[in-house]
Amino acid sequence: MKTSYKTLTQSLALPLSLCLNLALACGCGAADAPKDKPAAATGDMVPLDLKLPQPAFKGTPKDQQFGPIVEPLSDKPRPAMMVPGGLKNVAAGQTVTSSDKNTPADVLAKITDGDKEATDQSIIFLRKGTQWVQIDLGKPHEIFAIAIWHAHNSAKVYHDVIVQVADDADFIENVRTLFNNDQDNSSGLGVGTDREFFETFEGRLVNAKGAKARYVRTYSKGSSESALNEYTEVEVYGRPAP
Numbered sequence: 001m002k003t004s005y006k007t008l009t010q011s012l013a014l015p016l017s018l019c020l021n022l023a024l025a026c027g028c029g030a031a032d033a034p035k036d037k038p039a040a041a042t043g044d045m046v047p048l049d050l051k052l053p054q055p056a057f058k059g060t061p062k063d064q065q066f067g068p069i070v071e072p073l074s075d076k077p078r079p080a081m082m083v084p085g086g087l088k089n090v091a092a093g094q095t096v097t098s099s100d101k102n103t104p105a106d107v108l109a110k111i112t113d114g115d116k117e118a119t120d121q122s123i124i125f126l127r128k129g130t131q132w133v134q135i136d137l138g139k140p141h142e143i144f145a146i147a148i149w150h151a152h153n154s155a156k157v158y159h160d161v162i163v164q165v166a167d168d169a170d171f172i173e174n175v176r177t178l179f180n181n182d183q184d185n186s187s188g189l190g191v192g193t194d195r196e197f198f199e200t201f202e203g204r205l206v207n208a209k210g211a212k213a214r215y216v217r218t219y220s221k222g223s224s225e226s227a228l229n230e231y232t233e234v235e236v237y238g239r240p241a242p
Contacts, residue, residue, distance in 0.1 A: 047080035048087070048145055048205075048237060055201045056118035056153045069183055070157055073198045081205055083144045083237065090143075091216070091236035095136045097169075100126040100229075108133065116233035118153040118201065126229040130160060130187040133231055134217040136169065143208040143238040146178065148218055151230035152199040158229075159196065160187040160221035163206050165213035176213070179206045187221055199223075203233075212241045 096108040107124050111133055115122045126133070143165060150158050160182040167173040180192030197204060216236055220229045 044085045045082040046085045048083045050147060050205070053116040053118065053201050057155055070196045071198070073155065078202050078205065081145055081207060087144060087237045087239055089235045090137050090141050090238050091135045091234060094138060097134045098126060099132045102127065111231050111234050114233070116149045116203070118151070118232070122232050123151045124231050126231070128222060128227040130219055130221045131229045132217050132219045133234065134169070134215060135234060135236065137214050137216065137236065140167070140212055140214045140241040141238040142241050143211050143213060143216070143236055145237040146206040146208055146216060147203045147235040148206070149203040149232040150199050150220065150223070151232060152201050152203070154225065155198050156223045156225040157196050157198055158220045158223045160219060161196070161204065162187065162189055162192065162219040164217045165208070165211050166215050166217070167213060169215055171215070171217060176211055178208050178211065187219060189219065
């Protein structure tokens with residue numbers, strides 16, 4: 001029995017159209033269409049390479065009572081902060097000044113000397129009240145992370161920790177606050193929304209989100225252990241501003 005050409009094409013019409021629809025639905029036949037790049041290829045964000053000192057204590061003293069404004073002391077490692085690749089600690093060896101004029105320059109230099117261990121010779125002391133230390137980065141930088149170690153030789157909480165950056169040494173031009181846990185504005189720099197925290201070997205890591213500045217200033221107002229202000233190290237991770 002012979003099959004006419006018309007009959008054959010009519011019998012194939014439905015299967016062919018069905019295959020075409022299926023091909024379009026699954027994306028087949030679109031070899032010349034651009035494909036999405038893998039997520040890893042679209043950015044250069046990497047974990048911040050932060051070298052930590054040795055832990056100096058474990059646990060929280062039971063006789064210390066803190067309210068809800070203090071972060072609980074975690075026994076787990078802090079999640080890595082993602083930053084652009086190629087950042088350096090641009091504060092290393094840079095000039096440090098302070099609101100405490102009785103502290104000599106060679107003592108303040110310990111804040112950027114790379115020694116962040118919880119030893120007596122690594123810690124410097126500033127007077128009572130709200131005091132600051134300031135780092136001159138030498139020229140404007142894009143800043144992505146600031147790591148601060150006060151004295152982490154015991155589980156204490158520092159008060160009124162405020163981190164600011166500015167374009168000038170007097171902190172008048174383009175001042176920006178990156179962190180502020182002074183929730184009652186006792187230091188007079190504005191009401192903070194961040195929480196207080198226990199000092200540990202991990203330090204306090206502040207996300208600066210690429211802020212452009214030459215000067216970095218950090219404040220504190222004593223701790224749960226002492227009215228004095230203690231510092232061990234401050235690191236600033238960034239790159240020269242374009």
